[in-house]
Amino acid sequence: MTSIKTMVTDxxxxxxxxxxxxxxxxxxxxxxxxxxDFSIGRMTEDVQLAVKRLISQQARNVKLLTLAWFGGEPMVARDIMLDVARHAAACASQSGTKLKGIVTTNGYFLTPKIMADFVALGHDHFQVSLDGFGEDHDNTRKLISGGGTFARIWRNLLDLRSTDLQFKVTLRLHLTRTNLASIELLLSKLAEASFRSDKRFVVLFKIVNQLADAPAADTAVLSRSEAPAVLEQMRALASGLDLDVAEPDQIKVCYASRPNSVAIRATGKLQKCTVMLNDSANDVGELMPDGTLRLEPKKMLPWMEGILTEDPSSLACPAGAISKARVASKHRTIPIEVV
Structure with a gap:
């Protein structure tokens, strides 16, 4: 088992x-x-150019460059993705750097043609979320118009399974108190459709957390006490169907804990966490027009707490540690020396 000290060194x-x-x-x-809140639109052309300049500079300095695409739904702007990916692939080829591309997507646009375009550019890791089978998925993962999304995503997955493209698709299955029967049905349908014999697809179970400011009434979130047993039950069921199941890490390390990981918003703002989007504690700098990263050390430091202390909880979720520290500071007593 990997020790925390070894993990921190890496x-x-x-x-x-x-x-x-x-x-x-x-x-x-x-x-x-x-x-x-979808208040920001497409990455501006100036930011796109700055990202390319950053990639040009860093491809000469690192052995591994990972581009992890997020949103919004990143494939709504797949023209930007492909343009930057082409640039990154060329830089990596020229410098001998390994390029890894990861896309977190809802799967609505993930056709074999689009998959082929990305795979050709070293982008072969994808994560697609599902909330159940059919209407149960559509109840929570809707189009802007309110229409359903499952049928199209399922068609895309079946079409991808029929290709000989080399990729890895992680099917992130969201669990709530009310969709467990539907997730079980989805697992059986995946097995029936021969996904169990295709190692390009792996199943990952995640408990839905209500992170929105205004919780949705129809999202029945599992409690902390319920979650472990449900996760164990689902993993056992999927394994029994011979589906490839992603095992949880023994030591959980959030990307935001990593000193060599930074998120570049569509505006060029630099952040560490993809959840605390509107929290000033998450604003750690700015991408400059010349492609350099202007980072603020004092704002970066709290995100490195787990690295400095080797504390498992801080490594697993630095955002949580920052929030706890903020609450604690409000109630901290300050000793005053009376002269």
Whole structure:
């Protein structure tokens, strides 16, 4: 088992750089539990150029460059994604750097043709979220118009399974108190459709957390006490169906804990966490026009707490540690010396 000390040593390696990129912060879905406000649109041309300059500079300095695309729904702006990815692939080829592309997507646009375009540019890791089978998924993962999304995503997955493209699709299955029977049905349908014999697809179970300011009434969130047993039950069921199941990390390390990971918003703002979008504690700097990162050390430091202390909880969720510290500071007593 990897020790925390070994994990921390790996985290501070200067041989890798992880860039989380928002080509757009708009989305074609309106999921009932989403925490985003969609107030920002496409990445501006100036920011796109700055991202390319950053990639040109860093491709010469690191052994591994990871582009992790986020949103919104990043594939709403796949023209930006492909343009930057082409640039990154060319830079990586020229410098001998390994390029890894990861896309977090709702799967609505993930056709074989689009998959082929990305795979050709070293982008072969995708994560697609599902909330159940059929209407149960559609109840929470809706189009802006209110229409359903499952049928199209399912068609895309079946079409991808029929290709010989080399990729890895993580099916992120969201669990709530009310959709467990539907998730079980989805697992059986995946097995029936031969996904169990295809190692390009892996199942990952995640408990839905209500992060929106205004919780949706129809999202029945599992409690902390319920979650472990439900996760164990679902993993056992999926394994029994011979589906490839992603195992939880023994030591959980959030991307935001990593010193070599930074998120670049569509505006060029630099952040560490993809959830605390409107929290000033998450604003750690700015991408400059010349492609350099202007980072604020004092604002970066709290995100490094887990690295400095080797504390498992801070490594797993630095945002949570920052929030707890903020609450504690409000109630901290300050000793006053009376002369």
């Amino acid at each position: 985290l501070i390696s200067a041989d890798a750089l992880d860039l989380i990129l928002y080509p757009t912060e708009q989305c074609n879905f309106r999921c009932t539990y989403c925490y985003e």
